[in-house]
Amino acid sequence: MALLDVENLGVRYERRDAPPVTVVHDVSFTLEAGGTLGIVGESGSGKSQTVTALLGLLAANGRAHGRACLRGEDLLAMSPAVLNRIRGDRIAMIFQDPMTSLNPFLTIERQMTEGLQLHRNVTRRDARRRAIEALERVRIPDAARRIAMYPHEFSGGMRQRVLIAAALMMEPDVLIADEPTTALDVTVQAQIMALLSEMNRERGTAILLITHDMGVVAELCEDVMVMYAGRAVEKAPASALFAQPRHPYTGGLLGALPRLDTPRGARLRTIAGNPPLPGGEGPGCAFAPRCAFAFERCRTHTPPFHADGMRSHACHLTTLPAQPDRPIQPGDAEIPLPSSGARA
Numbered sequence: 491m492a493l494l495d496v497e498n499l500g501v502r503y504e505r506r507d508a509p510p511v512t513v514v515h516d517v518s519f520t521l522e523a524g525g526t527l528g529i530v531g532e533s534g535s536g537k538s539q540t541v542t543a544l545l546g547l548l549a550a551n552g553r554a555h556g557r558a559c560l561r562g563e564d565l566l567a568m569s570p571a572v573l574n575r576i577r578g579d580r581i582a583m584i585f586q587d588p589m590t591s592l593n594p595f596l597t598i599e600r601q602m603t604e605g606l607q608l609h610r611n612v613t614r615r616d617a618r619r620r621a622i623e624a625l626e627r628v629r630i631p632d633a634a635r636r637i638a639m640y641p642h643e644f645s646g647g648m649r650q651r652v653l654i655a656a657a658l659m660m661e662p663d664v665l666i667a668d669e670p671t672t673a674l675d676v677t678v679q680a681q682i683m684a685l686l687s688e689m690n691r692e693r694g695t696a697i698l699l700i701t702h703d704m705g706v707v708a709e710l711c712e713d714v715m716v717m718y719a720g721r722a723v724e725k726a727p728a729s730a731l732f733a734q735p736r737h738p739y740t741g742g743l744l745g746a747l748p749r750l751d752t753p754r755g756a757r758l759r760t761i762a763g764n765p766p767l768p769g770g771e772g773p774g775c776a777f778a779p780r781c782a783f784a785f786e787r788c789r790t791h792t793p794p795f796h797a798d799g800m801r802s803h804a805c806h807l808t809t810l811p812a813q814p815d816r817p818i819q820p821g822d823a824e825i826p827l828p829s830s831g832a833r834a
């Protein structure tokens with residue numbers, strides 16, 4: 491049995507003066523014990539909404555449906571009281587913004603020890619000792635003194651390390667890290683990634699990494715799920731996905747990565763256009779307005795999921811044609827499509 495088994499997860503928001511809007515559609519994935527899964531996609535692709543729904547932290551007008559089982563227990567069917575016992579204990583989350591994820595009115599000690607005292611029934615003195623050890627593990631200098639400080643006395647990188655330390659000391663089965671390196675400089679990014687990797691390697695913590703940065707995924711994740719417009723469009727082991735993407739959106743994301751061998755003065759490749767607003771997708775494939783390979787069927791029929799061993803992708807094409815070495819444009823006529831047999 492997978493440690494975390496998510497099946498047909500959907501998220502919908504009720505609106506007072508407008509019809510409900512669905513921001514996540516039928517997303518399914520599994521995370522094995524000790525595994526690492528990266529969920530990637532642009533802003534608004536539904537990555538954060540997917541994991542927020544798992545933890546029961548959607549806004550008041552949000553509704554999640556489907557199944558999300560942690561060791562066989564459905565998180566979506568739990569009462570708030572039961573979910574509260576699991577959250578922060580067996581499943582922990584590092585939120586996106588280290589500058590706002592800590593309470594400015596409480597000391598680091600109070601914020602770090604609260605979970606331990608609540609979930610593990612340890613004394614305040616013991617909780618403090620374990621919090622200091624966790625801060626030392628994430629290389630906060632002079633941790634015994636700094637634990638009494640307030641968040642504003644820490645830099646952004648140090649606050650992110652405090653959040654990781656707080657998650658680490660609970661030794662969760664699953665750690666969800668939502669853009670843990672956004673807004674941090676590259677040296678701090680490298681430290682944070684090394685810490686996550688250490689947690690996974692030495693403690694067997696399963697990691698669900700949410701990011702828009704393919705480089706971060708390549709560094710940490712065994713498996714990848716690419717999301718676009720609230721849907722999973724490609725799932726594969728990271729090595730296979732990086733070697734040969736099968737969905738045009740994945741190909742576009744990888745093609746847009748800057749490369750060291752790019753000739754001086756050459757334009758970076760981009761994916762023209764913008765993702766649709768939630769609820770603004772037309773019929774057919776949501777990526778069609780931006781896709782270089784779109785053809786008539788793409789605009790009228792939702793693409794099927796092709797499953798092939800450990801891989802799957804949702805597209806009317808079964809393989810990805812070669813992409814040009816320049817910005818990709820919608821309806822790019824110069825890109826040869828594969829033989830007609832590749833069309834669904």
Ligand code: SF4
Nearest residue numbers: 775778781788805806
């Ligand atoms: Fe492009 Fe069509 Fe595939 Fe969508 S279904 S990604 S529009 S080729």
